[in-house]
Amino acid sequence: MGHKRNAFLPKSKRWRDIVFQISNYSIENNNISLIADNILENVKDRFKLIENDKGVNTTFKFLLLLSYSTRTQNPHNFLKENGIELSDNLTPLQITKSLRIWIDEKVDSKEYASFAKSAAIDAISYWYQKNEYSQSNLFEAKQNQFNVWEKASNGTGFCDLSRKYFSKFIEKYLKYFLEREASSNSSSVSERESLNKNLEKYVENISQHSFETSKITQSYTAGWYNKYVIKEFPSDKKIKEFISIAFNKLRAEFEREQKNG
Known part of the structure; x- marks a missing residue:
């Protein structure tokens, strides 16, 4: 039997507090x-049965292929054999274009594909910048x-890359539904504009919360990576x-947070 978590992960700010902060007292407290x-x-x-979506699976597989390619004798050929065309001058821009x-x-779903693609691009950019690839050389x-x-x-490296992917996926959906809720709960255009401004102002809180989640x-x-990917690429x-x-x-984790306020 697997280990069952009873406590949710600690967060810098509770999700409800972030929503309250963004609302700027425009929405009734209750x-x-x-x-x-x-x-x-x-x-x-949205995350329920998401594994059935072809776009989400394909996006994650793309990140796996990139990481695994360096374990082969010829990364370019390996990627080409798996349908990823890259020129000899490998850059973040070219990788995102291929993605x-x-x-x-x-x-399958345009919505899932859009969010997954955007999260993967953010993860790729993060990975290059973190691993000594300076901003001035991003396109070189x-x-x-x-x-x-x-x-x-x-396992150590890929779990870092994939965590950024998942955190960006979460962040984009939290913002998406927060914007929808803000719009439906605003009583005027000015109130809606105020909420949208606060959403941009406190976007870092949403990003941090997503990363912690x-x-x-x-x-x-x-x-999983060490068990199923190290020796051969998974099915x-x-x-x-x-x-x-x-x-x-x-x-x-979201359910635990809801229960704990």
Whole structure:
């Protein structure tokens, strides 16, 4: 039997407090908790059975292929054999372009594909910037082009990359439903504009909350990668199973947060 968590992960700010802060007292206080819960409920609903979506699976597989490619003798050929075309001058810009092409050919839900693609692009950008790829060189090639991805070719590295992917996925959905709730609960255009301004003002709080929530996937990802990816690239079935468990962990974390306020 697996280990069952009873306590939710500590957060810098409670989700309800973030929603209250963004509302700027424009919404009745007794509605704040309801709105915060509605947002989490909507995100949980979107994450339910998400592993059945081709776009989400394809996006995560793309990140896996990049990381695993450095474990092969010829990363370029390995990626090409798996349908990812990259030129000899490997750059973040080129990778994101290839990602868009690769995903656009494998879409079920446009919404899922859009959020997954955007989260993956953010994760790729984060990975390059974190691993000594300066902002000024983001669109330039380097001699050892795959060195940056070699750092993601083990459980420790890949769980860091995937955590950023999941956190950005969460962040985009929280913002999406927060904007919808703000719009439906605003009594005037000026009130709606005020809420939108606050949403941008406190976006870092949403980002931080999302990153802290995504921690629930980190140790599981590291163990899964070391078990199923190190020696050979996993099957689509294995990837789908991973995505199912990872998003269920996120849904469970949202449920714990709802119960604990």
